[in-house]
Amino acid sequence: MKVKKVLVTGGAGFIGSHLVDILLEEGCHVFILDDFSSGNLRNLKRWRSGDDFSDFGDTYRYGYGKRPKHRLIEWDISKPLVSSPWLGSLEEGELDCIFHLAARRDVITSFKDPYDDAMRNYIGTVNVLELARKIKCNKVVFSSSYTIYKELDQNCINENCPKDPISPYGLNKLASEKLLELYNDHYGMRNVAFRIFVSYGPRQVPGSIFSGVVLRFLDHAMKDEKVKIYGDGEQTRDFIFVKDIARCLHAGFTDDLEGIFNLGTGRETSINDLLDTVRSVTGKELKANYVESRKGEVRRAVADLTRQIEQMGCRASTSLEAGIKETYEWLNKRKS
Template identity: 30%
Template sequence: MSVRLLITGGAGFIGANLARSALSAPGIAHVRVLDDLSTGTREALRGVDVEFVLGSLLDDTALRRAVRDRDAVIHLGALPSVPRSVRDPVASHHANATGTLLLLQAARRADVGHVVVASSSSVYGANPALPKDELDWTRPLSPYAVSKLATEAYALAFASTYQLATLAFRFFNVYGPGQRHDHAYAAVIPRFVYAALRGEPVVYQGDGRQSRDFTYVDTVCSVLLDAVRRRVTHAHPVNLALGSRVDLVTVVGELERILDRPITVRHETPRPGDVRHSEASGVLLRQLFPEVRAVPIADGLVATVDWFQTFVTGPAGSAVAVDRVPAAPVEVVDQVGTVRRTVARTRSC
């Protein structure tokens, strides 16, 4: 069966990579993206021939337009970042919890056959167990984590109550080419790579020994697309990571090896809401997706550094415009309009 796919949050880092992968994936007939561009960018989808709907999950008109005639939805739309949620918990709740509820309701009314949602490893919070198993207890430490727990709970509740086929993934720390460094809530790897290429200090929020299960974006995209092609469901959330826990000191060491020079480090106060260590048990993921393969952190960092050198800093580390590859003008699309993009590929964010 060919899948007509909707990606919410498709102009963001993971979403744009996913849209690009979907266009060349077998079994995907058509790709539509819904994004309000609050954190994503139009430039992320340049050269990606998708149908684009500009609008929020909280906008009923845009949401109904987005879910119409879809076979499956991959729901990535969210307001990310633990620190952002600490500063504005209500905004995170509206975007992540209420937005997911409205999407599921719209999908059910439009007879969408399958909905995959993105939760987060942050839901484990204060649980010290390593690795994290999907049946371990959860104790969120931030409003963002609470909103993601609501995201997965709503998806599973709709499966139980309304027989909507759903699958909830708990994303861990996704990284790779196209991830933005240039905003207040940027993830750690793009911040480290950009600073290192510029010859600036990288900043540890603490001692640098905090660890994460870093997952390369191509791995995430391949699992998501396999899930919608095979219409995979499960009664519990599924960790989308493979037990590859690495601390930040090791990440910097790998960057020093790749760049062949030392990197200066600066320490700052740990951030409220952050967990000390995070690692997935990949047992359930491998059972459901036996073809999944982990990308070693060294290989993923090489690809990420290469992307930054090509599109962000330049080969010598001097800043260049990200949109340095010429492209046709990007059309502005209203909440019920669509556009087909056929210009040359530039970047994904």
């Protein structure tokens, strides 16, 4: 059987590195593109012997025994990929799929620096699609976001609900999705976009602007500190464990599938309920300090999974409690 060759942009990041794990485990050749602005080589450590990353740079690893093949390409996605010495020399049909995850994932920063957000999050997608078109790779799997939806009164959000992003980040994700669809129609591609809801899990870094609320709560629990809650804590989110996200992104890599899918759990959890779960998993008291809500945040968000289940047959299987427990164990190991 022909070995599949794939490119993962943002592959040193939180979600991207879990996807790389799955792809290397199943024997794909994986090219990992990243600029390390928020990603880290530590996330790819299990594929390295020892801790020395010095030869990782431009080495195409042909593997010894069962050692998988991977290559790291340090590149800024906002520059045309076809200008990169290595990507520019790819031949037609050489890649079976591009998983496009490279992005700056932060709503607040997207207001502070909309130019940077547009370059990474929209122009980056243009560059990926142009590379795909040039080398006749007809499948791009894209990580979009639930932040593209208009704020809704209704409980569940399905893919046809109105879109009206309230941040530059959401706007660039929506524009990227539209571009993917345009390339499907115009060039006969079979691109897939996943609107990811709120992720958490091992390798999400606590204490950074990129870390989500689950990691922040766990980090505060470890340090016996108070947590800050924006608003009244009754805002809801659909929290999905990172390994479930990676599995579903991977399931998008099939010829049959095309289009846009929600990627969540279908469970609506308020921030206050999340706090209770974190208290029960960690056994910590974890007091809360309620402060003014933040600009650009939606009030309710839970995914309707009908399309995902009907067409993909892949869904999240990790309970919130189990996911938080695994993340807490990872955090404790990391700290020690």
